[in-house]
Amino acid sequence: MSETQTPERAVLVFCRADTTSEEDYWGEEMRALAKSAGVQLIAETRQRRPIPDVATYIGKGKAEALFTLAREHGADLIVFDVELNPVQQRNLEQITQTRVIDRTQLILDIFAQRARSREGALQVELAQLLYLMPRLSGKGVELSRLGGGIGTRGPGETKLEIDKRRIRERVASLRHEIEEIRRQRLHQRSSRRRLPFPSGAIVGYTNAGKSTLLNVLSGAQTYVDNRVFATLDPTTRRVVLPDGWSVLLTDTVGFVENLPPMLLEAFYATLEEVQEADFLVHVVDLSSPHWQLQHDAVETTLIDLGADQKPTITVFNKADCVRDPALLRQVVAETPNSVYISARFAQGIPHLMDRIVATVQGMLVSVDVWLPYSATNLLAECYEYGRVLSVDYHDDAIHLRAQVIPSVASRLREVSK
Numbered sequence: 001m002s003e004t005q006t007p008e009r010a011v012l013v014f015c016r017a018d019t020t021s022e023e024d025y026w027g028e029e030m031r032a033l034a035k036s037a038g039v040q041l042i043a044e045t046r047q048r049r050p051i052p053d054v055a056t057y058i059g060k061g062k063a064e065a066l067f068t069l070a071r072e073h074g075a076d077l078i079v080f081d082v083e084l085n086p087v088q089q090r091n092l093e094q095i096t097q098t099r100v101i102d103r104t105q106l107i108l109d110i111f112a113q114r115a116r117s118r119e120g121a122l123q124v125e126l127a128q129l130l131y132l133m134p135r136l137s138g139k140g141v142e143l144s145r146l147g148g149g150i151g152t153r154g155p156g157e158t159k160l161e162i163d164k165r166r167i168r169e170r171v172a173s174l175r176h177e178i179e180e181i182r183r184q185r186l187h188q189r190s191s192r193r194r195l196p197f198p199s200g201a202i203v204g205y206t207n208a209g210k211s212t213l214l215n216v217l218s219g220a221q222t223y224v225d226n227r228v229f230a231t232l233d234p235t236t237r238r239v240v241l242p243d244g245w246s247v248l249l250t251d252t253v254g255f256v257e258n259l260p261p262m263l264l265e266a267f268y269a270t271l272e273e274v275q276e277a278d279f280l281v282h283v284v285d286l287s288s289p290h291w292q293l294q295h296d297a298v299e300t301t302l303i304d305l306g307a308d309q310k311p312t313i314t315v316f317n318k319a320d321c322v323r324d325p326a327l328l329r330q331v332v333a334e335t336p337n338s339v340y341i342s343a344r345f346a347q348g349i350p351h352l353m354d355r356i357v358a359t360v361q362g363m364l365v366s367v368d369v370w371l372p373y374s375a376t377n378l379l380a381e382c383y384e385y386g387r388v389l390s391v392d393y394h395d396d397a398i399h400l401r402a403q404v405i406p407s408v409a410s411r412l413r414e415v416s417k
Contacts, residue, residue, distance in 0.1 A: 007040040010077040011070050011098075014046045015058060028290075029256070030081045030103070032207075037109050042073045056095065057088045067096040079106060083260075086135040104131060104260040111263070119181050123267050126174040129167055130262035136164050178268075185272060197238065198360050198405045199248040201274045203302065204283035205294035206254025209317040211235075213283055213343040214251045217352075234273050241357050242350075244384070250277065257297040264304065271305055278406070279311040279359050286331065286340065287321035311363060313355045314338035320345055364403040369416035371398040378412055 012030060034041055045066065047058040056063045057080070070078055077099050078092070084102040092100045101109075108128055115124045202210045218237035236250040250273045264271065274280070280302070284295050295314075302308040314335050319328055320342040328340045339355055341348030364386060371379060379398060382388050386404030393399075404412065 007038050008076040009042045009074060010034065010039045010079050011043045011045065011066065011073065011075045012041050013058070013066065013078060013080045014044065015052070015080060015082045016046070016048055017050045026081065026257075030079075030106075033103070033106050033110065033256075034079060037106055037113070039077065039079065039106075042075060043069055045069060052082075053088075055088065056091050057082065057084055058092075060095070063092055063095040066092075067098070070096055070098045077101065079103075089135065104262075107256070107260060107263070119178075122174055122177050122181070126171065126178065127260070127262045127265070127267075129171050129174070130265065131260070133164060133167050133171070136167070182268070182272065197246045197248050198278040198363060198407070199236075199250065199276070200279045200281055200356070201250050201252050201277035202281045202283060203252055203274060203298060204254060205285065205298055206256055208254065208283040208285040208294070209343045210251050210254065210283050213281075213315065213317065213341075214249055216343050216346050216349060217249060236273075239356075241360075242353050243357055245357065245360060247356060247360060249281065255298045255301045257293070259301060274302070274307050275305055277307075277310065278363060279313070280307065281313050281315055281356075283315045283317050283343075285318050286316040286328070287318040291316075311359050312337065313352070313359055315352060316340040317343050319348065360405070363405060365406055365409045366401075366403050367409050367412050368401050369399075369412050371400055371412070371415060372396075373398065375415045378408070378415065381408055382412075 012034060014027060014030070031041060047062050049058065053059045058066070066078065069075075075098055078096060078101075080100065080102045082102060083104050084092070084100070089100055089102065108124070108131060111120075111124045111127065115121045202214055204210050214235065214237055217239045234250050234252050236248055238246050239249050240246050252271070252274055253267060282295075282298060284291050284298075288294060299308065314337065316328070316331055316335075316338060317340075319340045322328055322340075332338050332340055337355060337359065339348055339351045341352055376398070379388075379391070379400060382400065382402045382404055386402050386408060389401040389403065391398060391400055400412070402412075
């Protein structure tokens with residue numbers, strides 16, 4: 001949304017089966033998502049239903065009350081904190097006479113606003129169309145109505161009348177283009193693998209401070225903003241460690257609880273950076289009263305990606321905002337391979353560097369190979385990026401015993417006599 005555009009006024013609807021201790025947290029998150037999308041929240045309402053109503057999710061009576069609430073406050077939009085099915089969304093719009101979006105649409109809108117690169121735009125458009133497809137009814141649908149505000153904008157906007165067939169064709173085209181991007185990323189990763197550096201991925205809940213941390217560690221100037229999903233495009237930078245080693249760290253898109261499935265599919269090429277990394281740096285916002293829930297949500301996503309078994313350093317960030325020093329000591333004591341830091345003020349960074357060094361050293365593998373003299377460049381890499389245990393020079397080859405990172409070990413075995 002541009003700075004001059006008037007923000008849409010919205011009523012926020014919370015739907016829960018029962019009262020839980022997590023309710024305040026989910027409320028805070030939805031408000032943060034709405035703010036990040038450019039929504040002005042003017043009213044809130046809650047509905048408890050153990051079983052959602054098939055037609056409207058909240059029931060006809062509550063939907064009619066929602067119509068009154070929206071009209072009283074002059075709302076342009078009604079935002080639900082759950083995912084609505086197409087029938088529920090359509091019925092709610094008819095009853096309330098107000099545009100209705102759900103949590104998934106809100107997140108998609110934020111992604112649409114943040115997409116800066118060609119890759120990001122393609123991935124967002126694919127996610128939007130995957131969400132839109134089951135919501136089309138009838139053969140002709142004007143997508144011009146989809147360009148009308150929060151939850152509707154993005155790279156996929158068009159003024160054409162389209163139908164499901166044409167959407168399927170566009171989805172197929174997008175998947176083909178994204179597959180090309182995936183191949184390019186694979187080539188880039190292969191090129192990086194030829195470098196004698198292990199690679200790490202910085203993961204974490206949205207707005208945990210991942211980009212700030214990458215800037216501090218690498219001296220880069222990655223875009224940073226104190227809002228959810230500030231950056232979508234992964235950024236890789238070289239980080240020099242205290243012992244002279246280097247690692248490549250990639251800042252990845254932030255996670256949220258129940259990340260919409262179409263986002264996981266659309267951003268698969270980006271999320272492969274997490275799957276292919278040698279180790280992970282999991283950044284946790286310790287200043288949040290709900291940091292444990294955020295930590296667990298990220299862990300769940302890592303399981304979905306098949307990346308939960310990688311060596312992981314847990315970085316409890318924003319320690320400068322934590323008033324209880326005992327909490328800092330407790331979480332580090334209870335969490336293996338962890339540190340607490342303030343990325344904003346570069347506090348605790350030496351301890352994190354030591355953890356990265358120890359983690360990388362723990363990944364070293366032993367090799368016992370015979371190298372041709374034409375591969376002495378690899379021997380030099382072993383001295384610089386590994387631990388050389390012994391070297392014996394023979395007439396036709398070099399007998400090397402060393403501990404090196406897996407990528408170098410693979411290259412050593414490829415040329416071994």
